[in-house]
Amino acid sequence: MVNIAKIAVGVLLAVALALGVYGWMLAKAPKPADPQVQTSSSEGKAASTVNVVVAAQALVAGQAIKAEDLQLAGLSSRPDGAYDDVPAAVGSVPAVDIPKGAPILKGQLVTGLALKVPDGERAVAVKVDESVGAGNRIRPGDFVDVFFVLRRDGNEIDQSQARLLLSRKRVLAYGAASVDALTSQEKADSKQQGNGPESARTAVLSVPVQEVSQLALGGSSGSLLLALRNPADTSEPDMDKFSPLPGVLAVSLPKGATANAPLEGADAAQAGVAMSTLAGSTGIPATRMSADKPMTAGVAKPAVPRTRTASADPSLSVEFVRGANSQTVRY
Structure with a gap:
């Protein structure tokens, strides 16, 4: 009887141990995925990413961004100044090189007054004061005519004159005020610093490059x-009523080109203009050089003293002329 009891106890212990091992294995085995739990998990993961515009290829500073240069990418967080829409970033110009895959940030793009300058024009600053700037009534976005006055005592000027120099030029900035939409706080700061229109010292005009x-x-x-x-x-x-101003650089035209075709844009700016022709005191015709006989147009010759004898005066007199100044010496 004693042996039978021992055997029974051993069997029960073995069964209990087997059941314990089985239960432990069940506890460690992976549970089947609950569809609802799985859906919630995927939704939470999708909600944790945001779409951000990134560079689809390396972008070079100074070149406008095209639509094919951009793409959307999911990031864990949105960087400051990032775009979430591709069309919003198209046409912008990077101020620095942007590597492939990097987010497009507003702080990396060209901003300010440069974006308000039309193609083929340049922003040029001129000195102003209350009398030059129409009593400081000029504001950004206005249009002005530019007149200039040449005094008799200036070099290469035969006589004092005043005339229209440039017509209908847009004002991009006047003093601290600018067309690129300064904030109210910036305007207040500029007035506190004495840079308002009343104390403006410069005006920025948008001028075609050939007229700069x-x-x-x-x-x-x-x-x-x-x-x-x-x-x-x-x-x-x-302007068809007036002869074009000759440049200061010689123009070598290709064979078969029209000799009298006026220069335009950057070519006219490269040719330049001399003070003598701008003042209208040399009478140099506005002709263009041929390729086989290049010459320099509009170059003012240096003033050479020349003598002139007064025939009406019985005494001997010599007049020395240097530029706009003359002196008569009698003997």
Whole structure:
């Protein structure tokens, strides 16, 4: 009997151990996925990513971004200044090189007044004060005519003169105020610093590149005057009535090119303009050189003293002429 009891106890212990091992295995075995739990998990993962515009290829600074240069990518968080829509970033110009796959950030793009300058034009600053700037009534976005005054005592100027230099030029900035939409806080700060329109010292004009030379030369050799005009007034001088100003650089035309074709845009700016022709004091015809006989047009010759004898005066007299100044010596 004692042996039977021992055997029974051993069997029960073995069964209990087997049941314990089986239960432990069941506990460690992976449970079948619950469809509802799995759906909630995937939704939570999708909600944790955001779509951000990134570079589909390396972008070079200074080149406008095209639609094919961009794509959407899911990121865990949105960087400051990132775009979530591709069309919103198309046409922007990177200020720095952007590597492939990097987010497009607003802080990496060109901003400011440069974006307000039309193609083929340049932003040029001229000195202003209350008398030059129409009593400081000029505001960004206005249109002005630029007049210039040349005094008799200036070099290469035969006589004092005043005339229209540039017509209907848009004002991009006047003092601290600018067309690129300064915030109210920035405007308040500029007034506190004394940079408001009442104390403006410069005006920034949008000028075609071929006319920048005229504006720079007229401003450095004479006095400029900004005449405020109504923006609805679109009248301008008929330039076909006036001979084009010859440049200071020789133009070598290719074979078969029209000799009298006027230079335009950057070519006209490259040719330049001389003070003598800008003042209209040399009478050099506006002709173009041929390829076989290149010559320099519009270059002012240096003033050479020349003598002239006064025939009406019985006494001997000699007049020395240097530029705009003359002196008569009698013997």
